[in-house]
Amino acid sequence: MKKISIIMAMLLLVMAALAGCSGSSDTAATTAAGETTAAAAGETIKLGVIGPLTGEYSMYGTSVEEGAKLAAEEINAAGGINGSMVEIVAYDSKGDKTEAVNAYNRLRDQDGIVGLIGGTFSGETLSIKEIAVGDNMPVLTPTATNGEVTLNAPNVFRACYTDPYQGSTAAVFAAENLGATKAAVLYNIEDPYSEGLAEAFNEKFSALGTVTNFEGYTANDSDFKAVLTKIAESDPDVIFLPDYVAKVGIILSQIQELGLDVVAIGGDGWDGIEVDYADVAEGDYFANHYANTDEAPIVQNFISAYEAKWGKTPSALAALAYDSTYIMAQAIEKAGSTDADAIVAQLAATDGDYVTGHITFDENGDPVKSISMIQVVGGKHVLAAKVSAE
Amino acid sequence: MNRKMLKNYIINLIVVALIYAGIKVLISAGVINRYYEGIIIFIMINIILATSLNLATGFLGQLTLGHAGFMAAGAYVSAITAIALKNSGMPNLLILIISLIAAAIVSALVGIAIGIPALRLRGDYLAIITLGFGEMIRVIINNLRGLTGGAQGLTGIPRIATFDNVFWVTALVILVLYRLTHSRQGRAIVSIREDEIAAEAVGVKTTYFKVLGFAIAAGFAGVGGGLYAHYLAFLDPKIFGFMRSVEILVIVVLGGMGSLTGSIFAAIILTILPEALRSFSDYRMLLYSFALVLMMIFRPIGMFGTKEFSWQGIYDRYKMLRDAVKRREKA
Numbered sequence: 001m002k003k004i005s006i007i008m009a010m011l012l013l014v015m016a017a018l019a020g021c022s023g024s025s026d027t028a029a030t031t032a033a034g035e036t037t038a039a040a041a042g043e044t045i046k047l048g049v050i051g052p053l054t055g056e057y058s059m060y061g062t063s064v065e066e067g068a069k070l071a072a073e074e075i076n077a078a079g080g081i082n083g084s085m086v087e088i089v090a091y092d093s094k095g096d097k098t099e100a101v102n103a104y105n106r107l108r109d110q111d112g113i114v115g116l117i118g119g120t121f122s123g124e125t126l127s128i129k130e131i132a133v134g135d136n137m138p139v140l141t142p143t144a145t146n147g148e149v150t151l152n153a154p155n156v157f158r159a160c161y162t163d164p165y166q167g168s169t170a171a172v173f174a175a176e177n178l179g180a181t182k183a184a185v186l187y188n189i190e191d192p193y194s195e196g197l198a199e200a201f202n203e204k205f206s207a208l209g210t211v212t213n214f215e216g217y218t219a220n221d222s223d224f225k226a227v228l229t230k231i232a233e234s235d236p237d238v239i240f241l242p243d244y245v246a247k248v249g250i251i252l253s254q255i256q257e258l259g260l261d262v263v264a265i266g267g268d269g270w271d272g273i274e275v276d277y278a279d280v281a282e283g284d285y286f287a288n289h290y291a292n293t294d295e296a297p298i299v300q301n302f303i304s305a306y307e308a309k310w311g312k313t314p315s316a317l318a319a320l321a322y323d324s325t326y327i328m329a330q331a332i333e334k335a336g337s338t339d340a341d342a343i344v345a346q347l348a349a350t351d352g353d354y355v356t357g358h359i360t361f362d363e364n365g366d367p368v369k370s371i372s373m374i375q376v377v378g379g380k381h382v383l384a385a386k387v388s389a390e
Numbered sequence: 391m392n393r394k395m396l397k398n399y400i401i402n403l404i405v406v407a408l409i410y411a412g413i414k415v416l417i418s419a420g421v422i423n424r425y426y427e428g429i430i431i432f433i434m435i436n437i438i439l440a441t442s443l444n445l446a447t448g449f450l451g452q453l454t455l456g457h458a459g460f461m462a463a464g465a466y467v468s469a470i471t472a473i474a475l476k477n478s479g480m481p482n483l484l485i486l487i488i489s490l491i492a493a494a495i496v497s498a499l500v501g502i503a504i505g506i507p508a509l510r511l512r513g514d515y516l517a518i519i520t521l522g523f524g525e526m527i528r529v530i531i532n533n534l535r536g537l538t539g540g541a542q543g544l545t546g547i548p549r550i551a552t553f554d555n556v557f558w559v560t561a562l563v564i565l566v567l568y569r570l571t572h573s574r575q576g577r578a579i580v581s582i583r584e585d586e587i588a589a590e591a592v593g594v595k596t597t598y599f600k601v602l603g604f605a606i607a608a609g610f611a612g613v614g615g616g617l618y619a620h621y622l623a624f625l626d627p628k629i630f631g632f633m634r635s636v637e638i639l640v641i642v643v644l645g646g647m648g649s650l651t652g653s654i655f656a657a658i659i660l661t662i663l664p665e666a667l668r669s670f671s672d673y674r675m676l677l678y679s680f681a682l683v684l685m686m687i688f689r690p691i692g693m694f695g696t697k698e699f700s701w702q703g704i705y706d707r708y709k710m711l712r713d714a715v716k717r718r719e720k721a
Contacts, residue, residue, distance in 0.1 A: 054675055094675075097622060098432060102425070102665055109425035123543065125627055130549050146544050189534055192541040192626065218529075306669060347524040363680055 045084045045338065047072070047328060048107035049321070051120030052095035052344070058319055064120050064131040064142055064190050066088040066310050067321030074305070074328070081333045088325070089113060093124050100124035101131065114338045115140065115328045117321060122146030123193060129153055138343040140328050142320035145268075146192060150365040155344045157365035159324045159356065163193060166267050167200025169371045170240060173285070173387045174265055175208035177373070180237035182212050184262075186227065186251065188243050189216035197242035197267045202371040205240075212236045224254050232260050244269040264307060271316045278379035288374045289356040291383040304353045316356070323354040336368050398702050404559050405701065413528040417553070429665055434560040435617050436657040441567050441650050447639070448647035448696070449571055450603040451583030452509065453517045456524025457611050457638045459696035462630035463500050463527055463705055464493035464612020464621040466538055469547040472620065474711055480552040481519035485621060490559065493616035494609040500527065502601055509600045512586075522634055533629045551620035559617060563610050570606065578602045583648075609709025644685055646692030651699035656692070 033182035051061030065088070080086060089111045091103035108114045108283035111233050115138040121127040132139050132155065139156045141149060145163045150156050155170040161169075168180040174180045183205050189196035202211050212234035215227050228251075237256070239262045241248050242281055248270055254263065263284060266273075289306065292303060292313070302322060306314040314322075327350050334344035334349075351360045357369040413430065416422040424431070443457045471489035479487075504523045511519055531538050538544055570576050578599045582587040590596050619625050637660075645656030663681065667674040685693075 054672065065604075092674065097624065097626075099664070101622060102428060102432070103429040103668075105425035106665070106668065111425040123624075123628065126543060126545060126624045127622050134549075146542065148542070189628070190541050192543060195541050 007372065011127065013119045015059065015319075026102055043084050044087045045081055046087045046089050046107075046111050046113045046331060047325065048104070048111065048113040048118060049088055049090040050093050050100055050103045050107070050118035050124060053088070053090065053092040055094045057095045059315075060143070060157070061092070061095075061120050063139065063317040064118070065323040066306070067142070067314065067318035068117050068325045070306055070309055070318075071322045071325035071329070073309070075329050081329050086325075086329060088117075093119065093121075094202045097124055097127040100127055104128045104131060108137065114138070114332060115343060117142060117324045117328060119144060120317070121147060121326070122390035125149050125156075129156060132156065132247050136340045136344070137349060138328070138331070138340055142324040142325045143317050146196065151178055153365070155340070157350075157361055159320045159359065159367060160268075160289060160328065161369065161371060163196030163267075164200035165366075166371060167197040167202075167242065168264050169387050170197070170242075170267065170287050170373075171201045171204035171208060172223070172236045172251065172389050173239070173373050173385065175205060177387065178238060178263065178285075180236070180263075181207060181209040182236040183238045183240060184213040184215070184226070184231045185211060185216065185235040185240045185242075186213070186231065187217050188219060188247065190219045193267075194242045194268065198240065201240050201242070203354075205340060210281065214316065222250055225258060228254055228258055228260065232258065232262075238263045238265050240265050242267045245273050245277070248273065249280065251286070252277055252280040268282070268316055275377055278376065281376045283377070285373050285375050287371045287382055288381075289318050289373045290320055291381050293381050294372075294383060298353060299355050318355045319355045320385050323356050323359070326354060327352075327359065330355055394702070398700065399713075400703050409629075410557055413553070413557075415463035421658050429553065429661060431553060431556050431617075431621055431660050435614050436558055436638070436641060437619070437654050438563050438612055438614035438617070439638045440645065440653040440657045441564060441635050442614065443631035444580075444642045444645070444647065444650060444653045445567060445571070445610075446455070446607035447522040447605055447642055448649065448653075449576070449583060450579050450600060450607075451601065452604065453513065454520040455517050455632070455639065456504070456522075456527075457607075458630040458632070458634035459520075459524030459527035460497045461615035461634065461638075462503060462531060462607075464497040465625055466544065466631070467496040467532055467614030468493035468616030469544055469619040470537065470624055472548050472550065472684070473546055473697055474550050478721065482548070483555060483680040485548065486550050486555055489620070490495070490613050490616045493612040497612025497615070498605045498609030501605040505601045505608075509604060521635070521690075523631065524573045524630075525632065528627045528630050531630075539626075541627065543624055547619055547623045547625065549623040551617045551622065556617055556621070558704065559613065561606045563613060564654070565648060567606075567610070571650065575599065575602065580620050580648075640682065642692075644682065644692055644697060646694035646698035649692065649694035649698055652692055652694030652697075654698070655694070674675035 008308050012039050029343060051064045052058055053061040053065060057143055068088045072088045072316055076085050089107060093100040095101050117126055118141055120143050122144040125141050125179060126146060129149065138153050141158045145160055146161050147164055150158055174183055185198050185202055202214055205211050213231045219311050223285035233261045241251055241264050252264060266286035271283050271288055290299060302319065303314060306318060331343050331346035332338065332347045348361055359367050359369055363366050370386040370388040372386045373387055374381045411424065417427060439461060446452055446454050460664055468489040471492045472485050475485045475488065508519045508523065510514060521528055532540055578594045581594055582596050582599060641656045641660050642653055644660065645652030664674060667677050670677060
């Protein structure tokens with residue numbers, strides 16, 4: 001009896017699996033057929049989003065999804081792309097490369113997407129990259145900052161600046177705007193983002209001043225007092241902390257406990273630091289994609305629309321995804337069809353003002369834009385300067 | 391090899407060839423698009439990883455939690471070899487074969503190096519030490535920045551793993567593991583699982599066979615990692631974290647410790663399940679976990695236990711049934 005129930009359960013599982021697989025295959029056939037022809041008015045244009053919607057890093061993926069969906073809604077309300085409605089199809093990657101590849105393959109074959117807004121992380125974007133280059137899929141990643149992402153990939157663009165660019169800009173800001181001569185760097189050696197920023201900062205600042213300490217820690221470290229004491233001995237003017245909020249908050253708290261007199265500088269991973277660590281981050285600076293206190297109407301309209309739709313303050317990732325969706329939609333509109341080559345050509349010709357600044361793409365597909373350096377003052381973001389590394 | 395076994399092998403070979411031909415026909419007919427093909431490739435890679443872990447955990451009875459470490463070693467060795475050979479003008483298949491062999495050898499050597507000290511311990515202690523070694527491999531890869539790209543990841547790996555070569559590599563791995571577990575060495579390995587002291591008492595060289603089993607498992611994990619590297623064309627050390635080892639172990643436990651066919655079926659189900667549940671979006675991982683919990687409650691020994699699925703077995707059972715019916719009719 002028990003055996004039979006087990007067999008039944010297994011059969012059900014297998015059937016569910018098969019049903020899930022076959023259910024959407026017919027839609028794929030129709031969209032694949034319609035792909036090469038010009039998008040007829042009324043036909044839906046699908047754009048894919050890939051990111052960690054569940055798990056440890058779900059806040060990043062969800063921000064991207066929400067930003068993209070908000071943009072799609074606005075585009076549709078304004079009449080869509082040449083009369084076609086935009087639909088965002090978002091799939092979860094759990095931040096895992098295997099899942100990201102499956103999600104991308106599914107978006108392409110089952111959903112028939114015209115362009116991809118993603119992946120959210122550099123790792124997942126890099127694992128999709130080679131396949132996407134082979135497919136000639138127009139890819140515009142809002143948030144993948146790794147330098148490699150757009151190299152040798154004419155169809156891959158990004159809306160954010162790269163890790164090296166951000167690191168060197170922070171170094172220029174520290175030396176020129178803050179007048180620092182001695183800097184310490186403390187970074188996460190296991191994280192490509194943190195490492196990329198740290199190295200670029202180190203290289204740039206070495207030319208402008210002295211880097212007194214270049215120290216690493218690993219992802220699971222939580223006590224930084226020993227290394228901070230060591231850093232304190234060389235008495236730097238600034239300390240560069242390129243990591244995400246959760247870790248930076250701990251380091252900043254320990255800096256305060258030790259009573260170090262040093263200004264901390266960070267990257268866009270600091271976005272949202274004012275929520276939990278406003279007091280310890282007071283007076284510190286970080287590079288970001290936009291300042292939410294920026295008075296420009298496009299920025300304020302985005303913030304109020306996002307708050308109205310999702311009931312929370314948008315993160316920089318949401319702003320980038322929002323911009324990316326607009327850039328992609330405008331490229332499809334100008335291309336006048338869903339032909340990949342035409343869209344890629346139009347993406348390359350992008351030139352306009354968006355929430356995260358004025359965007360044009362260089363020959364790699366990286367954006368050319370200045371970086372907003374934000375100071376945390378009284379739990380709020382204050383735009384300190386707009387800097388570029390050159 | 392007696393006649394019955396030979397017949398068995400021929401039947402299985404035909405079945406494998408039929409599966410291959412069937413999938414090929416479906417691919418060329420467009421029924422299996424590249425999305426499904428991608429999933430099939432991940433299934434094959436998981437089969438290699440799970441069956442090899444099954445050798446160490448199921449047949450040898452040593453609970454190891456560091457399989458992702460061997461996979462990582464193989465993946466990086468294979469990727470670096472292929473990058474070096476990329477512009478040599480060799481055909482892709484040859485590059486793949488050379489890099490997979492290199493991956494298998496290096497991973498097996500790492501397996502021996504870790505196995506000799508680690509296998510002195512048993513049970514929980516072994517699990518913890520293999521977990522530690524698995525993480526060590528990952529950290530070493532993270533720090534060999536000039537060679538592996540460190541945390542930034544390794545790019546530029548040729549994308550040469552296709553359905554065809556992954557399928558046949560998988561078939562070969564299963565064949566070797568099947569032969570091994572049914573050979574003299576295999577029986578020695580199983581005897582260690584059943585009772586190490588008794589095995590030693592009857593003259594089985596336990597240390598030798600433990601290290602042998604462990605090294606072979608590690609070598610095949612390296613092959614699985616190599617195929618993974620050549621399909622994804624991108625590697626970073628985070629892929630090979632502790633959770634990857636657990637995922638592989640879950641496949642083995644679900645399929646049945648000590649059953650190669652169990653691992654194969656479990657790998658198929660557990661690779662398809664998260665994809666098939668995509669339409670449930672947020673509840674996907676919940677359903678996946680729920681399926682696992684159900685399975686473990688109703689069948690803690692796994693789908694197959696220690697039994698193997700075989701066509702001969704089905705035929706034997708059918709014959710028994712038929713004879714029984716005949717006997718009843720006579721009576």
